[in-house]
Amino acid sequence: MNEDLYWMFIDVANGLLSGSMLGGYYAVIAIGLALNFGVMRLVNLAHGDWLILAAYLAVAFLSMANVSPFWTLLLVVPVMYVIGYVIQRVMLNRVSVQAAERRGMSASFGLMSPLLVTFGMSIVIGQGLLAVFDSNAMAIRNELSFDAIRLGEDLTVSTLRLIFFGIALLMLALVQFFLHGTHMGRAIRAASDDPEIAALMGMNANKVYAVASGISLATAGVAGVMIGMSRSFQPFDGPTFLLIAFGVVILGGLGSMVGALVGGLILGIVQVLAGTYFGPSAQLVAGYILILFVLAVRPQGLFSR
């Protein structure tokens, strides 16, 4: 009896622990999507494909230099930032809500057209990756894949996931500091609050959006490298991760950074516990049931402002 209780405790503790670790990883996957929506009211359907592109960039980098996969971040993050900045400036700013209103079109047109444009982008990225890398599954080799840290006799945590969790906390703190403590961050918040007033205050909202989009893809860069290090991936895997990111953002509230972390943690823990008690197939189902439940009860998300 006593032993039963012990194992029950261990199951729950393991579930909470590895669920939290998974949640941190989910949060990183979702930050970019949350930022995009929070600032520009833009639902980026290509978000998952950008993650996969980042993973392939890391693979390409590692094929040239034999270093720890973590070093790839030094290349992937700035490259993704530039891509985000340019795409926003030359493409997405032209189809935004504000652009639609400027041309005298209804705002709903401005909500619809970025969906179509990013959907198109998603297809282009997937096909582009297929053309360059072919459809074989890839993975970013690393020595930590099977490492675990033993916290107790029956309690362990994956080293890689623990590192990812640390990176997630660091990234969320950095984004939060950037948004609240810096000149450009305040500008991004102002432009997200009321773009028309922001322009009247002397802000070039298009430029501010480009920076926000750059940061969004830079975080996608980190997430992409993490994905590549934790599992194998193929050119058309993007939508799987888009779905995870949507789940996190729906749970946490669109556009909220703290929400992204909490949403990630809840989704991760629920999935792992469901997997522990009802088998692996329950893992995904439990996640989606939770998302549906939150959508029904609190559609603005748990942390929406």
Added chain:
Amino acid sequence: MTTLLAVRGLSKSFGALHVTQDVSFDVLQGEILGVIGPNGAGKTTLFGLLAGNITPSAGTVAFAGEDITAAPAHERARRGLARTFQVPRPFGHMTVFENLKVAARFGGNLAEDEANAWVERVLAMTGMQGQSEQLAGRLPLLMRKRHELARALAMKPRLMLVDEVAAGLTDQEVNQFIALVQAIRKSGVTVIWVEHVMKTMLTATDRLLALHSGRVLALGRPQEVFNHPDVRRVYLGA
């Protein structure tokens, strides 16, 4: 006196609806120019055209001797043109200090330290020192109106477009705002002031521009404009 803003033949139509028709006037450096007109006279559209958030169908706007007709709103703001709204529109999720600082850094082109010092001065001038860390979206209405003026002032503008601050206020509150707008003018800012409350316009402005159906009805000293037969006809039906 030199001309700060020169408006020539400014027109705006939305389809068959002509909201602004062939409007021309000058704003002199350092004056308070009042703009009056009944509802639908085109006052707010005129502000939109001047601030750059509405593009004109015809006509030109020159600011400090330069043609700014094609300049976008953010560029006009950086040149020294600030606009407030009748219904205040603060960045609600940011503090009062942050609101003003964004205005000072962008519109005012001020560096970080200069902006901090300037914002403190603006807060003092507008009587908002105590509200600095308050979320702007949580301010009560009267403070929101002050905030709207304070944020425009934080841009270090040369010309401020003030849209109906007196609406819905008591006489005493209106007097406070008249004093504030006059203090703003005294600090070297030229003001165009749209207001419904005629009494305010008569006492607080140097000249009046009367609009009706998007056209200029009369322009001159407040009392002259007020006594102008066309203006009396439109306002009093006399």
